[in-house]
Amino acid sequence: MTHPPRSFHSAILRVGTLLVIAGSPLVAQSSGRAFTPEDWYKIQRVGAGVLSPDGNTLAFTVTTVLEDKDLRHTEVWIQPVAGGAARRMTAPAFESTAPRWSDDGKTLYFTSQRPGSRGTSWAVRMDEGGEAFAVARQRLKGGLAVTDAEVKRAMALAFRHLKVVTEPGGAVGIAAVMCGRMPIKGRTVVVVASGGNVDAALFREALAAA
Numbered sequence: 069m070t071h072p073p074r075s076f077h078s079a080i081l082r083v084g085t086l087l088v089i090a091g092s093p094l095v096a097q098s099s100g101r102a103f104t105p106e107d108w109y110k111i112q113r114v115g116a117g118v119l120s121p122d123g124n125t126l127a128f129t130v131t132t133v134l135e136d137k138d139l140r141h142t143e144v145w146i147q148p149v150a151g152g153a154a155r156r157m158t159a160p161a162f163e164s165t166a167p168r169w170s171d172d173g174k175t176l177y178f179t180s181q182r183p184g185s186r187g188t189s190w191a192v193r194m195d196e197g198g199e200a201f202a203v204a205r206q207r208l209k210g211g212l213a214v215t216d217a218e219v220k221r222a223m224a225l226a227f228r229h230l231k232v233v234t235e236p237g238g239a240v241g242i243a244a245v246m247c248g249r250m251p252i253k254g255r256t257v258v259v260v261a262s263g264g265n266v267d268a269a270l271f272r273e274a275l276a277a278a
Contacts, residue, residue, distance in 0.1 A: 116166060120173040124149055127157070127167035127176055144178045157192055164190070212250060214243040222246055223271065224278030226261055233271070238263035 117128040126149055131142045144164045147154040157176060158164035164180040170191075177191045214222075219236050222243035226232045234242075241259040244250050250257070 118167055118169060119149070120169050121171060122173055125173075127169065129165055129167065130156075144176070146176070158190075212240075212244045214240055214247060214249060217277070218243040218247050220274035221278045223266070223274040227275065228278075230261070232261055233264045233266065234261050235263040235266040236270070 113131045115129050115131065117126050119126055126147050128145055128147065129142050130145050131140050133139075134141055142163055142165050143156055143160060144158045144167045145154050145156050157167075158178060158180065162180050162182050164178050166179040168177045169175070170177065174195050175191050175193050177189065179188050180190045181188050182190075216236075219239050222239040223234050223236065225246060226234050226239060226242055238261055242261055245252055245257065245259055
């Protein structure tokens with residue numbers, strides 16, 4: 069199956085027709101009045117566009133200013149690049165941003181802070197439709213918490229015994245095992261230690277504290 073080449077910019081131009089402007093400068097001028105700050109509150113802004121892997125669909129955000137609440141509200145939408153109706157992919161009751169496609173284009177991921185959720189990463193399956201689901205809830209069985217001091221000890225342990233430089237977030241798994249947060253007796257456990265993006269001063273502090 070072949071797909072015609074499509075650029076991100078051409079897709080953005082198509083999606084530009086989705087801008088809903090109730091009080092644009094042109095409308096204001098034609099009505100015999102100047103464009104006012106209140107008119108800006110009536111403009112929906114499109115951004116964060118990202119093309120699907122096959123180049124056929126653009127995911128993007130639509131942001132509306134809620135003047136009465138002094139808030140900006142953002143939702144995730146999709147639009148066929150070849151034309152057609154746009155479709156909102158996220159619940160209007162929740163703020164949703166940062167759309168991203170899976171490698172196969174069958175799942176659309178986005179960020180949303182929702183009550184009762186253990187994380188901010190959500191996804192919706194394109195082939196099945198329906199409601200979005202929390203990625204952490206579907207993929208993970210639980211979570212563990214460690215302190216900053218325990219993370220620093222884990223960073224020092226990884227450097228001294230494994231010769232690996234880890235950033236704080238990348239050493240959390242080591243800290244959880246090292247401090248007994250996770251029972252490992254009689255079990256085969258794999259801990260992923262990742263990321264060397266650590267500030268030099270913080271790394272020195274971790275080595276000195278251990």
